[in-house]
Amino acid sequence: MRALGAVMALSCAVILAPSYAYADSVGMHVARIACGLDIDGVDQRGDRTDRDSVAALNSDGQASINEHSPEVSDSRGDDDGDSGPSINAGHGNADDATFDERGGLENSGHFANQGSPQVFPDDRASFGDQIGHDGFGLDLARNITSALRNNEGNLERALAPGGGVVLVPQADPGPTPNPEPATMLLIGTGLAGLFRYRRQLLS
Amino acid sequence: MSRRSAPAVVIVAAALLAVYAPVIVSLVRQWTSDENYSHGLLVVPFAVLFGWRALRGPATAPRPHGLGLVVVVASMAVFLAGRFAVELFLMRVSLIGVLAGSILFLWGPVHLRRLAFPLVLLLLAVPLPAVLLNQIAFPLQLLASRAGEAVVTAAGIPVLREGNVLILPTTKLEVVQACSGIRSLASLLTLGLILGKLAEPRRWARIALVALTIPVAIVANAARVAGTGLAASYVGPQAAEGFLHTFSGWLMFVVAFCALMGCARLLARVPLRRPLPVAAP
Numbered sequence: 001m002r003a004l005g006a007v008m009a010l011s012c013a014v015i016l017a018p019s020y021a022y023a024d025s026v027g028m029h030v031a032r033i034a035c036g037l038d039i040d041g042v043d044q045r046g047d048r049t050d051r052d053s054v055a056a057l058n059s060d061g062q063a064s065i066n067e068h069s070p071e072v073s074d075s076r077g078d079d080d081g082d083s084g085p086s087i088n089a090g091h092g093n094a095d096d097a098t099f100d101e102r103g104g105l106e107n108s109g110h111f112a113n114q115g116s117p118q119v120f121p122d123d124r125a126s127f128g129d130q131i132g133h134d135g136f137g138l139d140l141a142r143n144i145t146s147a148l149r150n151n152e153g154n155l156e157r158a159l160a161p162g163g164g165v166v167l168v169p170q171a172d173p174g175p176t177p178n179p180e181p182a183t184m185l186l187i188g189t190g191l192a193g194l195f196r197y198r199r200q201l202l203s
Numbered sequence: 204m205s206r207r208s209a210p211a212v213v214i215v216a217a218a219l220l221a222v223y224a225p226v227i228v229s230l231v232r233q234w235t236s237d238e239n240y241s242h243g244l245l246v247v248p249f250a251v252l253f254g255w256r257a258l259r260g261p262a263t264a265p266r267p268h269g270l271g272l273v274v275v276v277a278s279m280a281v282f283l284a285g286r287f288a289v290e291l292f293l294m295r296v297s298l299i300g301v302l303a304g305s306i307l308f309l310w311g312p313v314h315l316r317r318l319a320f321p322l323v324l325l326l327l328a329v330p331l332p333a334v335l336l337n338q339i340a341f342p343l344q345l346l347a348s349r350a351g352e353a354v355v356t357a358a359g360i361p362v363l364r365e366g367n368v369l370i371l372p373t374t375k376l377e378v379v380q381a382c383s384g385i386r387s388l389a390s391l392l393t394l395g396l397i398l399g400k401l402a403e404p405r406r407w408a409r410i411a412l413v414a415l416t417i418p419v420a421i422v423a424n425a426a427r428v429a430g431t432g433l434a435a436s437y438v439g440p441q442a443a444e445g446f447l448h449t450f451s452g453w454l455m456f457v458v459a460f461c462a463l464m465g466c467a468r469l470l471a472r473v474p475l476r477r478p479l480p481v482a483a484p
Contacts (some may be wrong), residue, residue, distance in 0.1 A: 179381035180424070181452045184241035186390035189453065190460050191245065194398060197464070 206308060208265065215305050219298070222282070226294050233330055239386055244484050246393060250328075253400070254321040262312050263447055271308025271315075275301055278307060280291035327393050338386070341384040343421065350425030351378070355432040362432065369432055374440035375396040377430055384424025389457050391416040398467055408470045415466045423459035427452055 180186070213310060219364040222417075234243035265467040279299030285293030302320055307315045331339075344367045352364040355371070367378040399409035434442035441447070 034359050083215070125320070179238075179452075180380065180384065180386040181449050181456070182238035182241045183386045183390050184238075184245055185453060186387060186456045187242040187393055189457060190390060190394035192461055193250075193457075193464070194394070194401065198401075 206340060208218075211309050214307070219305075223298050223301075226291075226298060230290060230295060230329070231435065234328070238381070239336075239389070240328070240330045242393065243330075244330040246324050247425055249397070250324040251322065254318055255322065257317040258314075260317065263286060265309065265458070266311035266313065267309055268307050268311050270308070271304045273305060274304030275467065276304075278304055290332070292329065292335075295329045299329070310449065318394075318483040323396065324393070327389070327396070337380070340380045340383040340385045343385060343424070344378045344380065346421065346426045347382065347425050348378045351376070351428035351432050354426075354429035355436065358436075359434055360433070360436045369428075371432060371436055374435050374443060376428070376435060376443055378428055381426075382428065384420055384427075386426055387459060388417065388420040390456070391420045391459060398463065403465055403470065408473070411470060412463070412467055416463060419459050419462050419466070423455050423462070427455040430455070 215369060230243065234240055278297040281293050281300060282297035284296075285291070285297060299322055302325075306318055328337075347365055347366045348369060351369055353360045355369070361372060363411055369376040369378070390411060395413045396409075397411045403409050403412060431443050431448065434447075434451070
């Protein structure tokens with residue numbers, strides 16, 4: 001019985017360390033990237049030019065794009081109002097999202113599986129601004145290319161994820177996983193309980 | 204166990220180590236890295252302890268049984284099959300088969316029966332193959348999600364369930380495999396076995412106690428998921444993550460364990476089939 005007690009005491013000591021280490025790791029899986037693309041088809045005055053005026057993202061059909069939220073960030077800091085609101089697309093393989101016309105992006109994105117969401121800079125976008133896209137899983141990053149399309153619809157200056165795409169890992173704001181504590185903590189607790197009430201149990 | 208059997212024990216132990224060293228190393232590695240099975244590190248010392256206690260009882264003359272050799276050979280065949288198929292579970296389980304066969308071959312059925320309990324404990328420390336684990340965990344995940352949805356709805360909080368994701372106004376909760384309740388199920392099952400062994404002399408009551416761990420663990424996990432949903436709604440998303448969440452999960456297990464102890468007490472009240480003679484007043 002004394003040996004049983006010793007093992008239980010040891011187990012209680014062992015369970016404390018992993019339980020605290022575990023507490024830090026909950027809910028911290030990285031699953032968010034942002035890829036940026038210069039809108040260099042917009043001239044200095046903010047007028048749209050004929051070339052390179054469409055920013056496109058191509059997912060090569062590997063997965064749907066959930067919660068895609070393109071937005072124009074005001075990289076020049078000139079406060080021209082184009083760090084506009086973004087609208088998250090919902091779940092599913094054929095999502096649509098529309099953007100505030102005065103938010104820097106003019107048109108809607110169509111995020112079908114195998115599709116290419118396209119966003120058009122509006123008259124508030126200016127040279128040097130960037131379109132950022134986030135909400136992709138890291139695994140999807142491999143299948144995404146950012147590109148500029150010219151006005152004939154041809155892909156120009158395709159940017160592979162390795163080149164020109166900025167990966168910004170963040171804590172996942174999506175579903176919070178809801179794990180149970182490790183089994184060692186659970187069984188250790190139970191064994192400690194059994195040891196505490198050993199007299200009643202053995203009688 | 205007599206002194207004469209010592210050389211046999213040494214030879215069997217050395218042979219086991221020679222064959223199973225990589226298997227044991229991989230087991231320990233998984234116990235230290237996989238939180239579904241970290242209890243292996245606790246269960247093995249207990250199995251050894253129970254084995255030692257079982258052998259300390261009244262000495263019984265060894266009665267070697269030839270069937271033990273058949274069990275050893277069959278287990279080695281399973282080991283080879285696992286080796287060629289690169290299937291960890293078969294290789295690991297075959298170790299327990301070889302142990303049981305060796306005990307039967309060297310000392311006989313009486314000793315094997317005495318050591319059956321520690322062998323079963325060891326079996327519980329062997330990680331299940333992923334295919335099987337998913338088969339058990341996935342229905343449990345959906346069950347916990349549904350129960351969580353029902354409770355949160357009953358509390359008047361709008362919730363949308365998409366498969367195993369609960370979408371609440373404040374946050375989204377995902378009932379992943381680690382939330383399925385399989386950890387508390389495995390833990391309660393092991394504890395139910397130990398509790399039955401220590402406190403319950405009747406076999407049917409032991410079986411009932413172990414069987415009761417399944418509904419207790421499922422209900423406890425459903426309550427845990429529902430509680431997390433409620434906490435996330437009332438307190439905020441931070442209640443569903445980090446230390447607070449681990450702590451509440453642990454507290455729920457303590458409640459489940461107390462429920463199991465309560466079941467053991469109730470079972471103990473069921474009278475023996477042949478009641479002890481009571482002195483007449």
